[in-house]
Amino acid sequence: SRLDAEQFQLCFTRWVNSLCEVTEERFIAIDGKALRSSYDRNSRTSTIHMVSAFCAQNKLVLGQVKAEKKSNEITAIPELLRVLDLKGCLITIDAMGCQKEVAETIVNNGGDYLLAVKGNQKKLFHAIKSEFSALEDDLKESPLEQQHGRLEIREYRVIPAPKTEPFNDWSGIESIGQAISFRYDKTGKKCSLEYRYYISSKELNEETFATGVREHWGIENSLHWVLDTAFNEDACQIYRENAAQVLAVVRHMAVNMLRSDTTRKASIRRKTKMAAMEISYLEQILASMVSDEQ
Structure with missing residues (x-):
């Protein structure tokens, strides 16, 4: 609880950069997650939100910053972007995070953005919707996907941004x-049709656009869900001073270490149990995540 949380986060970012080679065409997803039991019972302050950067290709956490509440994620995102190496990344x-300051920060740091647009940018949302309305009849035949009792059809379209x-x-x-998704739930026998809109600073083709949209949800499935199921993050009631924030970074370190170990095929949850019961495996995981310079 006495550690300087901001310095600890910087150390984490430097540690990850020392271990991972930065490659172009990386997809980096940024999203926030609430630590639901981190509210201070004494001062009755709200739970904290950790805004994390997650590399979709190698499933590693690249960095994180704290936001006092969900609405403050808007100010936390530019802060996180400034400590990351964004060159050649989408x-x-x-x-x-669809804010002009966020877009400008990404471009100024050598990266490209792919931002979802909804009602919080009403003028932009309706302008994009209007541009694609003329193309409604120009839909391609997309493959049918079947998974988890659902039938899904997805269509992705990209056009140059008007000047x-x-x-x-x-x-x-x-x-x-524009991302169009049609879903039929066999169990509930319900249909849904959803249109989602995006802006990007890159001249995207449909394949790259589709990959970027789908890879973004990796941060929910491969990080946030893992933190709750393998580490019981939402149930952790430690909150004094900087403890909650520092422990969130420690859990990110653990996820990176366990996921980087390829000697055993097992889930993150199972690997934590293996490391707890087998000291040689624990030493192997710790040693594998130390750079040559260190």
Whole structure:
């Protein structure tokens, strides 16, 4: 609880950078997660939110910052972006992070953005929707996907961004995209049709756009879900001073270490139990995540 949380986060980022070689065409998803039991019972402050950067290709946490509440994620995201190496990377963020300051920070740091657009940017949302309305009849035949008792069809379309308002207000904008998903739930026998819209500073083709949209949800499935199921993060009631924030970073370190170990095929949860019962395996995991310089 007495550790300087901000310095600890910087040490984490430097540690990850010393172990991972930065490659171009990386997809980095940024999203926030609440530590649900981290509220201070004495001062009755709200739970903290950790905004994390997650590399979709190698499933590693690259960095994180704290936001006091969900609405403060807007200010936390630029802070996180400034400590990351974004060169050659495509940064994906949900509608909460669709802000002009966020887009400008990414472009200024050598990266490209793919931002979801919803009602919080009403003028931009309706402008993109209008651009794609003329293409409604120009849909391709997409493959049918079957999984978890659902039938799904997805369609992705990308066009160059117009050079008019409100598009030219966004730093470096080059493309706008539309993701259409149709889902039929066999169990509940329900159908749903969803249209989602995006802006990007990169000249995307449909394949890269589709990959970016789908890889973004990896942070939910491969990080947030793992933190809750393998480490019981939401049930952790430690909250004094900086303890909750520091422990969140420690859990990210553990996820990176366990996921980088390829000697045994097992889930993160099972690997934690193996490391607890077998000291040689624990030493192997710790040693594998130390760089040559260290």
